[in-house]
Amino acid sequence: MARRDETIIGLDIGTTKICVVVAEPTENGIDVVGIGTHPSRGLRKGVVVDIDATVESIKHAVEEAELMADCEITSVYAGIAGSHIRAFNSHGVVAVKDRDVSIGDVKRVIDAAKAVSIPMDREVIHVIPQEFIIDDQDGIREPLGMSGVRLEAKIHIVTAAVTSAQNIVKCANKAGLNVIDIVLEPLASAEAALAEDERDLGVCLLDIGGGTTDIAVFAEGSIHHTSVLGLGGSHITNDIAVGLRTPFEEAERVKKKFGVAAARFLGSDDVISVPSVGGRKPREVSRKILCEIIEPRVEEILSLARQSLEKEGLEDSIPSGVVLTGGCSALAGLPELAEEIFETTVREGIPGNIGGLQDVVRGPMYATGVGLVLFGAAQGRQNARFRIRDRSIFGRVKQRMRDWLYQF
Numbered sequence: 001m002a003r004r005d006e007t008i009i010g011l012d013i014g015t016t017k018i019c020v021v022v023a024e025p026t027e028n029g030i031d032v033v034g035i036g037t038h039p040s041r042g043l044r045k046g047v048v049v050d051i052d053a054t055v056e057s058i059k060h061a062v063e064e065a066e067l068m069a070d071c072e073i074t075s076v077y078a079g080i081a082g083s084h085i086r087a088f089n090s091h092g093v094v095a096v097k098d099r100d101v102s103i104g105d106v107k108r109v110i111d112a113a114k115a116v117s118i119p120m121d122r123e124v125i126h127v128i129p130q131e132f133i134i135d136d137q138d139g140i141r142e143p144l145g146m147s148g149v150r151l152e153a154k155i156h157i158v159t160a161a162v163t164s165a166q167n168i169v170k171c172a173n174k175a176g177l178n179v180i181d182i183v184l185e186p187l188a189s190a191e192a193a194l195a196e197d198e199r200d201l202g203v204c205l206l207d208i209g210g211g212t213t214d215i216a217v218f219a220e221g222s223i224h225h226t227s228v229l230g231l232g233g234s235h236i237t238n239d240i241a242v243g244l245r246t247p248f249e250e251a252e253r254v255k256k257k258f259g260v261a262a263a264r265f266l267g268s269d270d271v272i273s274v275p276s277v278g279g280r281k282p283r284e285v286s287r288k289i290l291c292e293i294i295e296p297r298v299e300e301i302l303s304l305a306r307q308s309l310e311k312e313g314l315e316d317s318i319p320s321g322v323v324l325t326g327g328c329s330a331l332a333g334l335p336e337l338a339e340e341i342f343e344t345t346v347r348e349g350i351p352g353n354i355g356g357l358q359d360v361v362r363g364p365m366y367a368t369g370v371g372l373v374l375f376g377a378a379q380g381r382q383n384a385r386f387r388i389r390d391r392s393i394f395g396r397v398k399q400r401m402r403d404w405l406y407q408f
């Protein structure tokens with residue numbers, strides 16, 4: 001098999017599926033050249049709980065992607081999610097040394113903003129500058145070379161439980177893959193699903209997956225809030241399985257085929273046949289009953305997501321509305337219910353900003369995988385510019401903090 005050094009690979013270790021996206025950089029961006037997916041069995045709520053099962057799933061997804069792209073996969077950008085993720089904004093101030101802001105000043109101000117105590121069991125995943133302020137001039141994205149005496153930086157810091165991050169790297173390594181970097185999944189999904197003008201105006205990305213709901217809020221072009229809730233489509237399926245006393249697989253099937261986010265969005269109230277557990281006879285159930293089981297859970301997920309915005313005072317800062325991704329966003333009536341709960345416009349986020357085999361990754365469940373390769377491509381361009389040498393994942397994490405500066 002050919003080994004293409006420039007190939008970028010995203011590894012989305014989801015609660016319900018592992019997804020590997022293979023892309024090649026082009027002049028205009030990236031071309032998707034392969035994808036591999038396999039059901040995921042070793043995760044709960046976005047966190048690895050069974051290493052061997054996860055490794056097996058990764059291997060299958062990688063094999064499929066290798067066949068499709070006709071290349072050997074060795075290094076990946078891996079996603080991370082789970083309710084252990086904590087993110088917050090911080091702020092630092094320094095004096096500019098020689099009147100013009102130098103790279104040293106920028107590093108010092110980021111260090112000052114980063115100087116918050118982070119518990120030993122947490123690892124910093126991202127340090128993202130939001131804006132720089134020189135003297136009284138705010139909203140500066142590229143402070144290098146500007147004149148001033150006082151430099152301020154506002155940054156967004158994302159931390160994860162060290163053990164969860166290590167387990168992701170461990171699973172990838174055991175599947176024969178080197179992890180170039182770990183990337184927060186809502187940031188990856190945002191990379192694939194959001195338009196530049198939406199980020200400038202203010203937008204909320206909601207990735208409702210199988211075991212987690214990922215939230216990312218952008219305003220004035222930069223990230224303001226990220227959060228991960230440990231709730232997703234598997235909880236809806238579980239409620240249906242319990243409520244209709246049917247096996248999980250059947251509950252999943254009826255959810256996708258007949259489910260609607262709220263009973264009031266149901267057109268006609270048909271009767272559906274649902275298999276029972278333990279060899280009992282199938283039962284006839286009204287579709288309205290099914291929707292009444294789904295509705296409270298979907299409402300809970302959307303309300304918690306809204307509360308997460310309210311806690312940060314951001315509910316009125318998203319004039320571009322909400323963009324839905326993740327497998328669950330395919331649930332009928334979900335955009336309508338989200339519009340009611342968020343009191344704003346809602347659209348479905350299909351992975352974009354890519355060329356090549358766009359059609360195979362058009363589903364909202366591929367936003368994270370596509371976002372990971374877009375993130376990798378952006379980082380590759382930075383690395384080429386600054387000639388970063390190969391180093392361990394944790395060394396790279398540190399290097400990336402510096403790279404974020406240059407992206408401004």
Ligand SMILES: Nc1ncnc2c1ncn2[C@@H]1O[C@H](COP(=O)(O)OP(=O)(O)OP(=O)(O)O)[C@@H](O)[C@H]1O
Nearest residue numbers: 014015016017209210211212233234326327328330
């Ligand atoms: N047409 C559909 N209608 C309703 N739900 C759907 C539909 N298609 C997929 N889903 C649900 O989407 C969920 C899977 O979404 P996705 O593939 O984004 O999750 P994941 O990435 O594996 O998990 P996570 O990101 O939470 O770790 C499942 O719960 C599945 O039932």
Ligand SMILES: [Mg+2]
Nearest residue numbers: 014015209368
């Ligand atoms: Mg996902």
